[in-house]
Amino acid sequence: MSMHDIAIAAACLCLAAIPLAPKAHAQAQTHYGFGAPASPRDLASFFAIPANGSGLPPGSGTAAEGAKVYADNCSACHGDHLEGNPAKGIGGDKLIGGRGTLATATPVKTVESYWPYATTLFDYVKRAMPFSSPGSLSDDQVYSVVAYILSQAKIVKPTEVMNAISLPKVEMPNRNGFEPDPRPELELYH
Amino acid sequence: MQNVSVIYDGKSQRMADQMVRTEAQLIAQRKLQEQDCDCKDGMFPRSASTNRRKFLFAAGSAAGIASSTAAFGQKAPPGAVGYDVPTDPTKVQGRPIGEDGGYGSRSQFETEVRERFPTANAYTSWSFTPLQNMVGNITASGLHFERDHNGIPTINPSQHMLFVHGMVEAPKKFTMADLKRFPSVTRRHFIECSGNGLTEWNKPTLKTVQGTHGLLSTSEWTGVPFAAIAREVGLQEGGTWVLAEGSDAAVMTRSIPLEKMLKDALLVYGQNGEAIRPEQGYPLRLLLPGYEGNTNIKWLRRLEVSDKPFMTREETSKYTDLMANGKARQFTLDMEAKSVITFPSGDMKLPGPGFYNITGLAWSGRGRVQAVDVSTDAGMTWYPARIESVAEPMCTVRFGFPWIWDGKPAVLQSRCTDETGYIQPTLQQLIAIRGDNGPFGSIYHLNAIQSWGVAGDGSVTNVHA
Structure with a gap:
């Protein structure tokens, strides 16, 4: 049974409880009809950027521009050198460093060492940062600060322009560091 | 299977250390309150900032007076309203119906609260349900983690x-x-x-x-x-x-x-x-x-x-x-079969040998709970527990087990088997699969059997057994 068939079967079960329509309606009702069409305009402000970069907005930025964006908006929580800030009331993550530590007893998980996709960084900064005024950066500012972080992490060159074309092509160091869930571990079925 | 390990990073370790300190402070606070309390429950540590002696004192001096929070002087626990307590509730009128505005609150004597994990920033944090105080199978909405x-x-x-x-x-x-x-x-x-x-x-x-x-x-x-x-x-x-x-x-x-x-x-x-x-x-x-x-x-x-x-x-x-x-496992979405004894549990103290109804919760993200077993000797022997609620898919059950404590040291454990046949592992079994060569382990998906040590004096502590 395909996923689509399952959907229809499940929905049919719900509909089975509806009393039959009068004979005059030869066509059975197949939808409740609740809700309204969502127009492209309704959906325009939403985004979620997968690894292939689809949905990345127009605009661009470089590390040089990003340095200022970072200093103004990010350094208070993430540190002047992207080293993080565990202080009470702040608790900003360390953003760079830790390369080569994942297989050791003291792994350091950062954008540089752990994050598999640069698109995730763009999505997350645009979505949820700065922490105290989320969603306040322009797309150019997000591209810039992403370029700055990736540049400080020595993943891109300081001069590289980040935009909808270049960002999905960035090769993150831990790109191949993830594997699907292997559970259940069969030895736990005695 | 390859022997791999799962590891805390430095940040998780700092947070865990901080939680230990915070919990110690909370427990110390509780102990202070207990010393000042003439109505000790014994086995159950009181978990919040109420003080029964003050309640009772206020009651004695205000007997017969219509309830008034102003005369009370003691802040009621979160979710409760403080009222004067008459010495004999059959000799004075209670509160008029509707005085609460139409939405009820819990008793001022019920003090359990969620406790926040002390992440540096309270805007990104989590709080724990006080399982040691919960009864039945449903969590009170105000105590949901x-x-x-x-x-x-x-x-x-x-x-x-x-x-x-x-x-x-x-x-x-x-x-x-x-x-x-x-x-x-x-x-x-x-x-x-x-x-x-x-x-x-x-x-x-x-x-x-x-x-x-x-x-x-x-x-x-x-x-x-x-x-x-x-x-x-x-x-x-x-x-x-x-x-x-x-x-x-x-x-x-x-x-x-x-x-x-x-x-x-x-x-x-x-x-x-x-x-x-x-x-x-x-x-x-x-x-x-x-x-x-x-x-x-x-x-x-x-x-x-x-x-x-x-x-x-x-x-x-x-x-x-x-x-x-x-390597990191991704989309590890299922919560695997697990159980825990909530009474007796850590930081409680059994008043002496005798009968105790061991109770706890069991659950599985893969279906119904099929069975729960309890051991009082660190897993050497297991006995079936009584399931006290109907087993439903991906839902907890409350279980119970009658136990007569002989006053000797004991280690209490529970073990869940779900309807797929999966048996909740011991910590050793889980570590054998996920590895043990790091001091900081993968922080997620720990579903191992929990052990509570009961000492000869009745005190109950968290142990690995």
Whole structure:
């Protein structure tokens, strides 16, 4: 049974409880009809950027521009050198460093060492940062600060322009560091 | 299987250390209150900032006077209203009906509260359900554990919309009123954070069951199956994942397999007979029975059908399980079979030898609980526990086991078997699979058997046995 068939079967079960329509309606009702069409305009402000970069907005930025964006908006929580800030009331993550530590007893998980996709960084900064005024950066500012972080992490060159074309092509160091869930571990079925 | 290990990073270690200190402070506070209390319960540590002697004193001096919080002088526990306590409630009138404005509160003598894990920033933090005080199978809505990534939003339900779009025939938007017009279903399910027990991998760390297992709660949820909504919008061929997005300041996103969404996902607006609480996602949350807590997106505003996962921050840099070989497991969504004894549990003290009804909770993210066994000798012998509630899919059961303590040291354990035949592992078994060569282990998905040591003096502590 395909996923689509399952959907229809499940929905049919719900509909089975509806009393039959009068004979005059030869066509059975197949939808409740609740809700309204969502127009492209309704959906325009939403985004979620997968690894292939689809949905990345127009605009661009470089590390040089990003340095200022970072200093103004990010350094208070993430540190002047992207080293993080565990202080009470702040608790900003360390953003760079830790390369080569994942297989050791003291792994350091950062954008540089752990994050598999640069698109995730763009999505997350645009979505949820700065922490105290989320969603306040322009797309150019997000591209810039992403370029700055990736540049400080020595993943891109300081001069590289980040935009909808270049960002999905960035090769993150831990790109191949993830594997699907292997559970259940069969030895736990005695 | 390859012997790999799972490791805490430095930040997790700092947080765990801080939690140990915080818990120690809370316990010290409790002990102070107990010393000042002439109504000691003995086995159950009181967990919040009330003081019964002051209550009783106030009552004695104010007997017969109409209830008044002003005369009370003592702050009532959260969720309660403080009233004067008459020496004999049969000799004075009680409170007039309706004085509470029409919405009741708990007794001023019930003091258990959620405790927050001391992350540096209180806007991204979590709080634990006081399992040691809970009775029955359902968690009181006000004590359901929380995990918020940038605070709890205030949302006017008349302004709230759910958008369903992506690989669908007809993108639609639904008001809360629209969603409530669909036939609803009501089901009991647990939600457990996959970080539950993160401090307990390498050594017994926290003292109470609230700290070790309190990121688990069970509610009766009411809402609409996603399958019904999928029928309304029509699914296009090729869709395999659905992005769920919240309307909080973190704009939380997770990618959910479409198969799961169609199988049993609910869009819920009801919790335990009323609207879901703001901390739980008011007015609408995604409920994915048996999946790790973070995927149950709160304040749900958007579902986007896609042919691939979106690789959001929460499913790449967080909620992935780093093994010792440097590889991380991703989309580890199922919460596996687990159980814990809630009485007696850590930081309690048994007053002396005699009869005790051991009780606790068992659950599985893969189906019903099939059986629960209890051991009082560190797992050498097991006896079937009595299941005290109906076993339902992806729902906790309350279990009980009658025990006569002979006054000698004992180690109490419980073990859950679910309907797939999976048996809850010992910590040694789990470490044999996930590895033990790191001091900091993968913080997620610890479902090992919990041990409580009972000493000869009756004191109960968290132990690894």
